[in-house]
Amino acid sequence: MAFDESLSYLLEERRIATLTTFDVQGMPHVTAVWFLWQNGALYLTTNDQSGKGRNLSRDPRMALCMECREAGREAGLSASGRAELLTGEKASALAGQINGKYLTPAALNHPVVGTAFSGMSNLVVKLVPERWISWDMAALGDALFPPGSDASGFFYPTLK
Numbered sequence: 114m115a116f117d118e119s120l121s122y123l124l125e126e127r128r129i130a131t132l133t134t135f136d137v138q139g140m141p142h143v144t145a146v147w148f149l150w151q152n153g154a155l156y157l158t159t160n161d162q163s164g165k166g167r168n169l170s171r172d173p174r175m176a177l178c179m180e181c182r183e184a185g186r187e188a189g190l191s192a193s194g195r196a197e198l199l200t201g202e203k204a205s206a207l208a209g210q211i212n213g214k215y216l217t218p219a220a221l222n223h224p225v226v227g228t229a230f231s232g233m234s235n236l237v238v239k240l241v242p243e244r245w246i247s248w249d250m251a252a253l254g255d256a257l258f259p260p261g262s263d264a265s266g267f268f269y270p271t272l273k
Contacts (some may be wrong), residue, residue, distance in 0.1 A: 124155075126183070127214055131145060134169055142165065142168055148211065156238065158208040161236040174193075187251070192240060193242065197240060199238075205234075
């Protein structure tokens with residue numbers, strides 16, 4: 114499926130993504146990650162000794178899912194493909210950008226917090242998606258319900 118440009122806001126906003134990798138037994142390993150969308154690629158940071166880091170160094174297959182659970186905006190994107198693992202100076206610069214998307218300057222410059230996140234970020238995973246899956250409940254509602262109708266009565270509100 115092609116990338117749905119109308120959902121690109123999911124890639125730009127500061128959201129938590131769900132990453133799936135595969136462990137040595139072939140079982141899915143699912144974790145929450147921070148990410149950055151840049152020049153047609155998704156980037157995430159981890160540590161080379163983490164489960165996801167070890168999994169991807171052995172098996173580059175991965176999927177990343179970003180979603181919005183806000184009432185009336187429920188939508189999501191899932192990207193899958195093969196990871197490229199980046200280390201060294203290039204990884205360090207990208208890790209700084211990723212951490213900067215989620216942490217304030219005060220956190221990044223803090224001698225304990227900034228150092229801790231920097232130390233957990235020695236590996237950057239690059240994914241140029243080979244496959245996209247998307248869903249958009251607002252668009253589905255527009256297709257199902259007559260124009261001007263209020264479909265909110267058909268769905269429970271998003272849990273908080």
